[in-house]
Amino acid sequence: MIKAIPMSYKGTHFRSRLEARYAKALDGYEVKWVYEVEGYEYDGVLYLPDFYLPTMNVLLEVKGPTIPGVEKPANLRKLLESGAVAKVDWWNPEVLILVGDAAGNVSLAGSDERAPLAKCRKCRGYFFLAESHSFECRLCGAHDGDHHLEA
Numbered sequence: 001m002i003k004a005i006p007m008s009y010k011g012t013h014f015r016s017r018l019e020a021r022y023a024k025a026l027d028g029y030e031v032k033w034v035y036e037v038e039g040y041e042y043d044g045v046l047y048l049p050d051f052y053l054p055t056m057n058v059l060l061e062v063k064g065p066t067i068p069g070v071e072k073p074a075n076l077r078k079l080l081e082s083g084a085v086a087k088v089d090w091w092n093p094e095v096l097i098l099v100g101d102a103a104g105n106v107s108l109a110g111s112d113e114r115a116p117l118a119k120c121r122k123c124r125g126y127f128f129l130a131e132s133h134s135f136e137c138r139l140c141g142a143h144d145g146d147h148h149l150e151a
């Protein structure tokens with residue numbers, strides 16, 4: 001297996017170039033991110049999410065071909081959806097858990113459902129939209145069918 005190459009960006013040390021690329025891309029959309037903010041333990045397994053996006057309450061795991069394992073975010077998503085109480089003070093229980101691949105495609109953890117970036121007409125911000133959850137803007141709460149979204 002090829003090892004991921006660490007990289008610094010804006011004073012943050014990333015484990016891989018792909019993670020740094022995601023940080024840059026998120027900056028390009030003016031999406032606030034926190035890298036490896038804090039681990040979360042469940043069933044004796046420690047999971048340290050790559051990114052937390054505080055303005056939209058999203059955990060984003062970045063998975064390139066040289067970065068193994070998407071089972072942790074998928075398991076955490078299942079756990080939360082089963083109604084387990086997550087006592088973590090830096091996210092709320094409605095957290096959306098997403099996985100981004102090397103091509104920049106983002107989907108729900110443990111699912112094929114895409115979660116593309118959408119732009120809200122009301123607050124002008126970008127957020128990851130998971131249609132099966134809600135069209136509601138995760139930044140400002142705007143909800144008007146999908147009329148509040150730019151094409």
Ligand SMILES: [Zn+2]
Nearest residue numbers: 120123137140
């Ligand atoms: Zn909005």
